[in-house]
Amino acid sequence: MNKYYPILEPEKYYHIYNHAVGKSDIFKSEGNYYFFLEKYKQYISPFVDTFAFCLLPNHFHIAIRVKEESVLLTLPKFQTLTKLDTHISKQFSNFFSCYTQAFNQQQSRRGTLFEKPFKRKLIETDEYFINLIHYIHYNPVHHGFVKDLRDWKFTSYESFFSTKATLLKRNEVIAWFHDIKAFEEFHKRELDDKITIDFE
16 A cells, blocks of 8 residues: 555544645635635545645645544535545546645646645554644744744644534544544644655
8 A cells, every 4th residue: 555545434533734836826815715624624624534634835734534434425426436436536536536626727827736636645543643733734934934833824623622513523623632632732742754755
């Protein structure tokens, strides 16, 4: 199994990420970010649980869990679990294609926007999960867009301190850190270089 392209299986956790091709940007305006999240909700949310995300100008990171078989089987596209990974991967491809078409039309550009295939890594331990959540939220600081992770608008970090309705599995994530205070304190750390290399 290629560590960058593992099979997407029910009830397993994954780090999903992708970059723009070449020196392109995926997002040029705030509207692009919001449109991406809207289409993610439409194409991806029905069959995955989302734990964290970060959208940066030329790439993104998302932590997910594929939903259980009983839920997937209620969806029109998943009446059978035969080639389930193919169905889920295709749904991601449709999502990227939808976004690319709209972005290309807006920006008067042609061609591929995202690298293919999209990368995903299996999350197998609690430690890996906790460090991944931190890595995703710290990414804007890591890449020099802001000095304080709280200042980056298109990340899920601030949602964990809100009571507003969200698609994020907020309580599950906080429980992995034990409580919201521990979650906040963990996010004050700088990234471990060894962990950073593994996530990229």
